[in-house]
Amino acid sequence: MAATAATAAVLLSIAAHPAALAAAPPASASAPAPAPSPTEFTVDTTSDAVDVDGADGRCLTASGACSLRAAVMAANARPGSTITLPPGHYRLTIPPDPRLIIGDNPDPTTGDLNVAAQTTIKGAGARSTVIDANHLDRAFRMQADSRMSDLTITGGVARQRELPITDTGGGAIANGHHMTLRRVTVTGNSAGYGGGIFNVPGSHLDLIDSTVSRNAAGEAGGIRFDDTGTVTNSTIADNRVTNPGDRPGSLAGYGGGIDIRGRGPVEILNSTITGNRSSDGGGGINFAPAYLDSLPSPIPDVIDLPLGRLTLRNSIIAGNTVDGAPADCKKAFATIASLSNNLDSDGSCRLTAPGDLPSRTPRIGPLADNGGPTDTVALQPGSPALDAADDCPATDQRGVARPQGAACDIGAYEHTS
Secondary structure (H helix, E strand, C coil): CCHHHHHHHHHHHHCCCCCHHHHHHCHEEEEECCCCCCCCCCCCCCCCCCCCCCCCCCCCCCCCCCHHHHHHHHHHCCHHHEEEEEEEECCCCCCCCHHHHHCEEEECCCCEEEEEEEEEECCCCCEEEEEEECCCCCCEEEECCCEEEEEEECCECCCCCCHHHHHCCCCCCECCCCCEEEEEECCCCCCEEEECCEECCEEEEEEEECEECEEEEEEEEEECCCCCCEEEEEEEEEEEECCCCCCCCCCCCCCCCCECCCCCEEEECCCECCCCCEEECCCCEEEEECCCCHCCCCCCCCCCCEEEEEEECCCCCECCCCCCCCCCECCCCCEEECCCCEEECCCCCCCCCCCCEECCCEEEEEEHHHHHHHEEEEEECCCCCCCCCCCCCCCCCCCCCCCCCCCCCCCCCCCCC
8 A cells, every 4th residue: 555655646747847858868768787897806715616607797606706717707707807826726617618719709617717808817826726717618718908927837739629710729829919928827728729729810828937848749849929929038848740630621830839821910029939740830839821712812923031030139949850850940921030149050040130140059948947937948057148139128037137147048047156
């Protein structure tokens, strides 16, 4: 009875003031609700549980915790958010559902972690915060600009499920936008293309103070660049090209460490590329632009070569092999240009700039924990890379101040006495 009386009172009020009803905008004309503002999500469980409501912008699983998967789903609803990962081993346990892999709109509740909005993910250190894809799928698919720091990504596997190359590319990360990795280790992943990281056309990777190691692929063991990127103060080591039987085509080979197929510029600065191996192409770096469909149509009689450009500065490319034979670099229809002070152990990078050291034994150690947040390759006493670089970053990959001697050292590692 009370509800009926209240309703009658409202109707009488409207009848007494019809202008008020006329002035009120219809519901359909109301302003859209503002997008949720960015926020910071702190993960408090290592379980791989989904968000109960991926659209509400809250990191909340059915148990009331905030998992990494739930945080990514919540951040997708709040562009610009930050995810903080305390020390821990974050293992993905939900396998991909082939029925829900739909092009650019994959299911976020299964398989890899789909970052669909601008997001920053911060760990507590690459030796203490580990994201493990558990050999179920790759770890991340980046569909928006992203930043990751101070963590390790391992255990990723990208298998052939459908025709788009991105489904077999990037054992740890398939990157489609502008991604920055800082003090990150990408290790122990595998894929058809880009055992560690696959950067599709239209993307850009900034790899800083990081290590990409011990990944495997049918093509591009460590990193594949199909567009632009920079590698600064970083180590690319012990990656390999195999034929895992999970990528289209019968050919296997090309860059064991880095494979570049795009036409945009790539820069490698103060970095170390060593111990990578391939069955064809360049054991350390392979550069052969592949996207010729972007050339003018009809294709001119004389193509303006080179089609792509890689620049090297203060970097070591040494001890890389193809079928067991020394092979640091190989290029086709592209330029590998030195900006000075690079060391190449077999001469295949064709270094001719001032300060370059072609065909020199580098005298370096194995990939190891030499202090700092990520593994590095140390310079040994007597290395020609010692005090042989200039215009270096203020610190090396480990955070050690440069220079320690008369000048800074070539590569990602600064020798200390």
